[in-house]
Amino acid sequence: MVWTSSACAAGWGEPHLAIVSRSENEADRVASVTAPTSDFTAPEQFETHPAGAATSFEPDTQDAFSFPSANMSFERELEFAVGNGLFKKLWVTAPASTQSSDGLGPLFNARACQQCHIRDGRGHPPEDNEDPGVSMVLRLSIPKVDGEHDLSANAPEPTYGIQLQDKSIAGIAAEGRLHIDYETVPVTMGDGTVVNLRKPTYSVGAPAYGDLHPDVQISPRIAPQMIGLGLLEAIPEADILAAADPEDADGDGISGRPNRVWSNEYGQWMLGRFGHKAGEATIKAQSASAFLGDMGLSTPLTPDSWGDCSPAQDNCRQAPNGNSGDEQVEVSTQVLDLVTFYSRNLAVPARRAADAPEVLRGKSLFYAAGCTSCHRPKFVTHRLTDQPEQSFQLIWPYSDLLLHDMGPGLADNRTEWDANGQEWRTAPLWGIGMTRTVSGHSYFLHDGRARSLLEAILWHGGEAEPARETVRTLSAADRAALITYLESL
Ligand code: HEC
Ligand code: HEC
Structure with missing residues (x-):
């Protein structure tokens, strides 16, 4: 996993988007706002708005995933x-x-x-x-x-x-x-x-x-879940590919491959x-x-x-x-x-309690355990001429949209295009804390086998094994803080 160098070639193109190219000045600003944080004393600027201006501030009810992008025109x-x-x-x-x-x-x-x-x-x-x-x-x-x-x-x-x-x-x-x-x-x-x-x-x-x-x-x-999908569709391909490290050139144990x-x-x-x-x-x-x-x-x-x-x-x-x-x-x-x-255009709900001390402590554990190697916190979407809701937003999906080898425990042993039988796309974590409210259950992972967030983490293997082991060996109090953080997403 490398966040800056362009490990993967030029990419395949984005014919689905009407893109206004980024100026050099904008690209510099994007690089600085999307750089990972090391300050866990307070929430980062705009962190409480995971979908940028499209974030929904509607009440936290079972309908919380059903609102349109908040920046949508009446028409x-x-x-x-x-x-x-x-x-x-x-x-x-x-x-x-x-x-x-x-x-x-x-x-x-x-x-x-x-x-x-x-x-x-x-x-x-x-x-x-x-x-x-x-x-x-x-x-x-x-x-x-x-x-x-x-x-x-x-x-x-x-x-x-x-x-x-x-x-x-x-x-x-x-x-x-x-x-x-x-x-x-x-x-x-x-x-x-x-x-x-x-x-x-x-x-x-x-x-x-x-x-x-x-x-x-x-x-x-x-x-x-259906939230935030238009924003994921509007992330610049180059920014996703820049994090791909198929041969694990940086030796951090995390590869990340795009599916073609x-x-x-x-x-x-x-x-x-x-x-x-x-x-x-x-x-x-x-x-x-x-x-x-x-x-x-x-x-x-x-x-x-x-x-x-x-x-x-x-x-x-x-x-x-x-x-x-x-x-x-x-x-x-x-x-x-x-x-x-x-x-x-289904909106991502605003973060809850992002500034609570327990949440911030959980956030620091999320970063320290290496979760962000795959659950990448931030991107800035393309500037688009015909999709005002998705255009040039700072978003917090907690996914790199790449495939990772998650080990034999989660494997379906079935290929899909370039994905092999052990690879899965990093699941976006935005809105995950609202699952019980919206869905009345807490079943996670691609097949719902996990009955809680902790079970979902304990199923992580393969490239994510070191992160899983870190969580397995945390104290009960630290484990609880990590889960509290996930529930605030
Ligand atoms: C029988 C259950 C079922 C029905 C009905 C269904 N879906 Fe899905 N949907 C899924 C599953 C399962 C996936 C994951 C697919 C995969 O992994 O390839 C999915 C994925 C999606 C995604 C991608 C979400 C993501 O995070 O990548 C979209 C968009 C979507 N469905 C839209 C629709 C639309 C629109 C309809 C109606 C036309 C629909 N779905 C009907 C089961 C369903
Ligand atoms: C090597 C990449 C990688 C690392 C590191 C990683 N994850 Fe994941 N995570 C994934 C992938 C891929 C999935 C989807 C797996 C599946 O659906 O079977 C996932 C799924 C999840 C889910 C379930 C999401 C859902 O919608 O069902 C949670 C919760 C989660 N991860 C939390 C964490 C936490 C917390 C950490 C750090 C301790 C972590 N992950 C580290 C790749 C990773």
């Missing part, structure tokens, strides 16, 4: 409200009397975006194997054959496709059920306390289309920013994939009206579709753009 707020309606809208089977809402399936996981991104927050694993909890999915694939799948993230499982869909329209069988077995893994802390982690094993229950391929790779994913993903939207390679392995370049592409894979709805970027039905699921591809309008898709460009605008 654009109306557009946000329409996008909100579409994010919540329940899609129905075709043919239906309302053509603009039909086309669901044939296979699907949920009928609305909001059913997984509950209250615009994160999802959770099912409580037991009978729970039809939908806010989690299993991605499926088999190893890629060189050359055959160059422009796709993965080779789909030959029968079940890219994802297990546990629901379906009438007359078509759902694919099967997500099945989890947990095993208890005790960890003894430095002070003798024992923390019991739960280690999941995933399988497909009651597979309806025969056995899965013997080499199937299964990757469990919880729906992430093919963009159907722009017909070129781009830096991956979204998803647990940074497998999508833009919010629009991620939203289009969600319409297709999670709900079985075609969009101009993902035009298959049958969604994730494979050629081996024949009657599935023959089912009636909801294609309509000039574009002959189920979700028009206009609808996709409104949902994208909404997803780009």
